[in-house]
Amino acid sequence: xxxxxxxxxxxxxxxxxxxxxxxxxxxxxxxxxxxxxxxxxxxxxxxxxxxxxxxxxxxxxxxxxxxxxxxxxxxxxxxxxxxxxxxxxxxxxxxxxxxxxxxxxxxxxxxxxxxxxxxxxxxxxxxxxxxxxxxxxxxxxxxxxxxxxxxxxxxxxxxxxxxxxxxxxxxxxxxxxxxxxxxxxxxxxxxxxxxxxxxxxxxxxxxxxxxxxxxxxxxxxxxxxxxxxxxxxxxxxxxxxxxxxxxxxxxxxxxxxxxxxxxxxxxxxxxxxxxxxxxxxxxxxxxxxxxxxxxxxxxxxxxxxxxxxxxxxxxxxxxxxxxxxxxxxxxxxxxxxxxxxxxxxxxxxxxxxxxxxxxx
Amino acid sequence: xxxxxxxxxxxxxxxxxxxxxxxxxxxxxxxxxxxxxxxxxxxxxxxxxxxxxxxxxxxxxxxxxxxxxxxxxxxxxxxxxxxxxxxxxxxxxxxxxxxxxxxxxxxxxxxxxxxxxxxxxxxxxxxxxxxxxxxxxxxxxxxxxxxxxxxxxxxxxxxxxxxxxxxxxxxxxxxxxxxxxxxxxxxxxxxxxxxxxxxxxxxxxxxxxxxxxxxxxxxxxxxxxxxxxxxxxxxxxxxxxxxxxxxxxxxxxxxxxxxxxxxxxxxxxxxxxxxxxxxxxxxxxxxxxxxxxxxxxxxxxxxxxxxxxxxxxxxxxxxxxxxxxxxxxxxxxxxxxxxxxxxxxxxxxxxxxxxxxxxxxxxxxxxxxxxx
Numbered sequence: 182x183x184x185x186x187x188x189x190x191x192x193x194x195x196x197x198x199x200x201x202x203x204x205x206x207x208x209x210x211x212x213x214x215x216x217x218x219x220x221x222x223x224x225x226x227x228x229x230x231x232x233x234x235x236x237x238x239x240x241x242x243x244x245x246x247x248x249x250x251x252x253x254x255x256x257x258x259x260x261x262x263x264x265x266x267x268x269x270x271x272x273x274x275x276x277x278x279x280x281x282x283x284x285x286x287x288x289x290x291x292x293x294x295x296x297x298x299x300x301x302x303x304x305x306x307x308x309x310x311x312x313x314x315x316x317x318x319x320x321x322x323x324x325x326x327x328x329x330x331x332x333x334x335x336x337x338x339x340x341x342x343x344x345x346x347x348x349x350x351x352x353x354x355x356x357x358x359x360x361x362x363x364x365x366x367x368x369x370x371x372x373x374x375x376x377x378x379x380x381x382x383x384x385x386x387x388x389x390x391x392x393x394x395x396x397x398x399x400x401x402x403x404x405x406x407x408x409x410x411x412x413x414x415x416x417x418x419x420x421x422x423x424x425x426x427x428x429x430x431x432x433x434x435x436x437x438x439x440x441x442x443x444x445x446x447x448x449x450x451x452x453x454x455x456x457x458x459x460x461x462x463x464x465x466x467x468x469x470x471x472x473x474x475x476x477x478x479x480x481x482x483x484x485x486x487x488x489x490x491x492x493x494x495x496x497x498x499x500x501x502x503x504x505x506x507x508x509x510x511x512x513x514x515x516x517x518x519x520x521x522x523x524x525x526x527x528x529x530x531x532x533x534x535x536x537x538x539x540x541x
Numbered sequence: 542x543x544x545x546x547x548x549x550x551x552x553x554x555x556x557x558x559x560x561x562x563x564x565x566x567x568x569x570x571x572x573x574x575x576x577x578x579x580x581x582x583x584x585x586x587x588x589x590x591x592x593x594x595x596x597x598x599x600x601x602x603x604x605x606x607x608x609x610x611x612x613x614x615x616x617x618x619x620x621x622x623x624x625x626x627x628x629x630x631x632x633x634x635x636x637x638x639x640x641x642x643x644x645x646x647x648x649x650x651x652x653x654x655x656x657x658x659x660x661x662x663x664x665x666x667x668x669x670x671x672x673x674x675x676x677x678x679x680x681x682x683x684x685x686x687x688x689x690x691x692x693x694x695x696x697x698x699x700x701x702x703x704x705x706x707x708x709x710x711x712x713x714x715x716x717x718x719x720x721x722x723x724x725x726x727x728x729x730x731x732x733x734x735x736x737x738x739x740x741x742x743x744x745x746x747x748x749x750x751x752x753x754x755x756x757x758x759x760x761x762x763x764x765x766x767x768x769x770x771x772x773x774x775x776x777x778x779x780x781x782x783x784x785x786x787x788x789x790x791x792x793x794x795x796x797x798x799x800x801x802x803x804x805x806x807x808x809x810x811x812x813x814x815x816x817x818x819x820x821x822x823x824x825x826x827x828x829x830x831x832x833x834x835x836x837x838x839x840x841x842x843x844x845x846x847x848x849x850x851x852x853x854x855x856x857x858x859x860x861x862x863x864x865x866x867x868x869x870x871x872x873x874x875x876x877x878x879x880x881x882x883x884x885x886x887x888x889x890x891x892x893x894x895x896x897x898x899x900x901x902x903x904x905x906x907x908x909x910x911x912x913x
Contacts, residue, residue, distance in 0.1 A: 185555045185557075185578070187557045187742070190742045191742055194742045194743075194745075194746035195746075197746050198745075198746045201748065202748075203715075203718075203719050203722070203747060203748050204715070204743075204746055204747065205712075205715050205716065205719060206712055206715065206742075206743050207712060208554075208555070208712065217685060217686055217687040218686040218687075219686070219687070219690070220719075318586035318587030318588075319585055319586060319587045319588035319589065320587040320588070320589055321587065345575075345576055345577065345578070348573075348574070348575055348576060349575060351573070352547060352573050352575060355545075355573070356547075375557065375560050375561055375564045375576075376564075376574075376576055378564075378568075379564035379565070379567050379568040379574060380573065380574065381545060381571065381572075381573050
């Protein structure tokens, strides 16, 4: 392996154990080390993670049956991207972005990520945090991240292509004063526990199921040794799931936001306002507010506002002598006809009829 | 509020255990740790933070262009230079492991960049000169597999058996194991093998599970991080490297054997192994074997280089060490369960073998020291 993954190793070792192989491990391989190695078969990992199809130059000097992780068996990058998009959309951020460092941002993973956001984002677009053409160094990357985050609507949900980049993003965001996850929520990929669980804000990450990847690579090699052909296209291993840690855990915060929305509605019942305004005050996207509100109160926000206005109008109708027109305005219905329609819908009566029925 | 420290951990050779130790310290100290595993220079150009943990370049690195980190002028601590495993102690433990099992023929296999590594040298020096010693040294310039293999084959064939081989890491140990089995030797009966690093994924998944020295790499990672933290505070780096003692030998099948043919010796050692935890004496061993005390004593000192009493002590000491390392039992219990019986006895044996009390030993070798 050129780049070592303990989970891939564990998966290969598990198969080796079952199949009673002698597994020779070279954790940092130089081609020369392995020249004329004389075993039965080889499993190698391609140099570039995500560099599928580019692994042809791997250990050319070993002329043995060979399974290349990345070429014959690979993580299903597209599904990783889809899972990330789906997860961030369900969380309901105001904006969504992805970050691939200086790497190519045209990978299957990011393409599918954008795809899913475009299809289901209902107006939210997946922008990428792109690096200026020459930004190779750390500092340039950090500046580019911070500039990009400042231009995003918050809360922003950002998907980083791997956990190392997630850690980088987290540092840049916190350094610029953003709260994670309140302002910027970050999702990594790889679920490298040593990285994810030891950051100032533990990092949520997609578990790519590398253990299974290693296992399947070993199994494929075993079958190949028995004479079976290697697949022309990689056998794809789907990711397992999102492991949620604090960097995207917005449930706790969401409660605060909903109660902020409730307070605003109470205080402003006497005037007209839109759901957009409530969302802004509460620090949510409109979409996110709809969802969180429904979840927490069991009601749609529009229905809730109307119910509150109705209650206000009812008490004014019974306890005051204000005209229906005034009451419509005081309860935030604006035009009297809005009040009229609401009463017809809820009570089957006009406000005037409802008032006289009460007074009798 | 104190500003959070930003630290870069950038390595070419990735050891999960070292990372675990560094990460443990980072979490406790509230660092923000940036990690770069497969180090290539562009990734960290212009990186700017409070400090860097990286490693010394070695001969192998010259094969690739990686002048990493040279241009980052920030406090930095180097693995393999400022904090290193205690190689002498590793060599000593390996030699002791085999001598306790009655071996007289030794070999060491591992890369010496042009010469002998400190690990291999310490092992050689810990073996009494009277015993047979082979070296299988890889010259790192000629380290293709085919050359390594023919060297191992030649030495394994010609060396007297039973042969005890220390490989300087688990990967090399797996190569020796494979070659030995291919040549038709039995492992561990003909060739007994010990690796270093105690990489579970390698050791437990070989046809013959591999014994290995746990060199406490988690602690190496933890100490290197702690050293950096103090260095950022202004403390100069030590002239001499910080030595991290190994935790001990983890015995699996590849060395779980007695290199002893003599039936009464086998019977005696078997009895000691089964009963060291109870209150047995030399007289009990003699009575069990049923030959004169003098004869048995001579067999022990001739083959095992120790008396019967010392053999009993060896088992008790190993048990006590393992209890101290892996449990939080109080000293009284450790003394009782290891067969030393009394606290006084336990202390005396630790002082004799480790020049420190069992309490000190536990504190010094424990995986990761307690915080604060």
